[in-house]
Amino acid sequence: MDRHIRTVEDVLRLLDGLFAPEDDRWTGEAASWWDGFYADRGRPVPFFVAKPDENLVSYLARGLITPGRALDLGCGPGRNALHLASLGFEVDAVDLSPAAVAWAGERAREAGAEIRFRCGDAFAPDTALDGPYDLVHDSGCFHHLPPHRRISYLALLDRVLAPGGHLALTCFAAGAMGSELPDRDFYRRSGLHGGLAYTPESLRRIFSGLTQIELRRMHDEPPESPSFGEPFLWTALFRRPVRP
Structure with missing residues (x-):
C-alpha cells in the first residue's frame, strides 16, 4: 500500500508518472531521451545551428532588454546563451541533457565565453539557480512541459525573475x-x-501576472541569415511588474 501524498510536490510527481517514458522529454528518463537526441550533431535539426533566435536579437537591437543577469532555460547546445554572453550578460544556462550541456560547453570554450552551465531539472528543488535574473530566456522548454508543470514554471519565475x-x-x-x-x-x-x-490567448492567460511587451510569430529566416527563425513558433516578451 502506497500512501505518500502530503505536499503539492508529491501531487506533481504523481502526475509526472502518468506520462509514458518515450513521450516524457523533461523528467524521469528525459535526460537519456535528450542525450540520444543530441548524440548526432550532424542531424538536420533546425535549432542545432550556432546562431541565436531572431526575436532575441531583435529585443536587444531595439533596447527592449539590456545586459544584466540572464538564465537560459533548456539551453540545448547553447546558441542563445552564447549570444547573450557576447553582449555582456552574466549567463547561467541549464539543461536536462548532459550531452547538450557538454556541446554547449565546447562552444563556449571555443568562443572564450564565460557561462555557468548546470545539468539538471530547473524546476527541481535541489537545482540551485541563483537569482534574481533580469532575463529568463526560454527557447523550446515550455512547450515540452506537461500541463501540471506550468505550476512549477510559474513558481520558478516568481522565485528567480527580478x-x-x-x-x-x-x-x-x-x-x-x-x-x-x-x-x-x-x-x-x-x-x-x-x-x-499554444494560442496567444492561452499564453496571455498563463502569464497574466506579467505585462506583455510583444507577442508575435517568429520570422522565417533563410539559411544564410545570421539568426535562427521558424514561423511555426510564437515569440513572446513579458515583463514582471515592479511593485512597491
Whole structure:
C-alpha cells in the first residue's frame, strides 16, 4: 500500500508518472531521451545551428532588454546563451541533457565565453539557480512541459525573475506545430505527443501576472541569415511588474 501524498510536490510527481517514458522529454528518463537526441550533431535539426533566435536579437537591437543577469532555460547546445554572453550578460544556462550541456560547453570554450552551465531539472528543488535574473530566456522548454508543470514554471519565475525583469519565450504555435489536445486529454492518453501547442490567448492567460511587451510569430529566416527563425513558433516578451 502506497500512501505518500502530503505536499503539492508529491501531487506533481504523481502526475509526472502518468506520462509514458518515450513521450516524457523533461523528467524521469528525459535526460537519456535528450542525450540520444543530441548524440548526432550532424542531424538536420533546425535549432542545432550556432546562431541565436531572431526575436532575441531583435529585443536587444531595439533596447527592449539590456545586459544584466540572464538564465537560459533548456539551453540545448547553447546558441542563445552564447549570444547573450557576447553582449555582456552574466549567463547561467541549464539543461536536462548532459550531452547538450557538454556541446554547449565546447562552444563556449571555443568562443572564450564565460557561462555557468548546470545539468539538471530547473524546476527541481535541489537545482540551485541563483537569482534574481533580469532575463529568463526560454527557447523550446515550455512547450515540452506537461500541463501540471506550468505550476512549477510559474513558481520558478516568481522565485528567480527580478522585479522589472523579462521573460523571453519561444514555443509551438497552434495551427502550425505541436498538439492541440485539451489539457485533460494528455492525462487520458499518457503522453505529450511531441509537445504542446499554444494560442496567444492561452499564453496571455498563463502569464497574466506579467505585462506583455510583444507577442508575435517568429520570422522565417533563410539559411544564410545570421539568426535562427521558424514561423511555426510564437515569440513572446513579458515583463514582471515592479511593485512597491
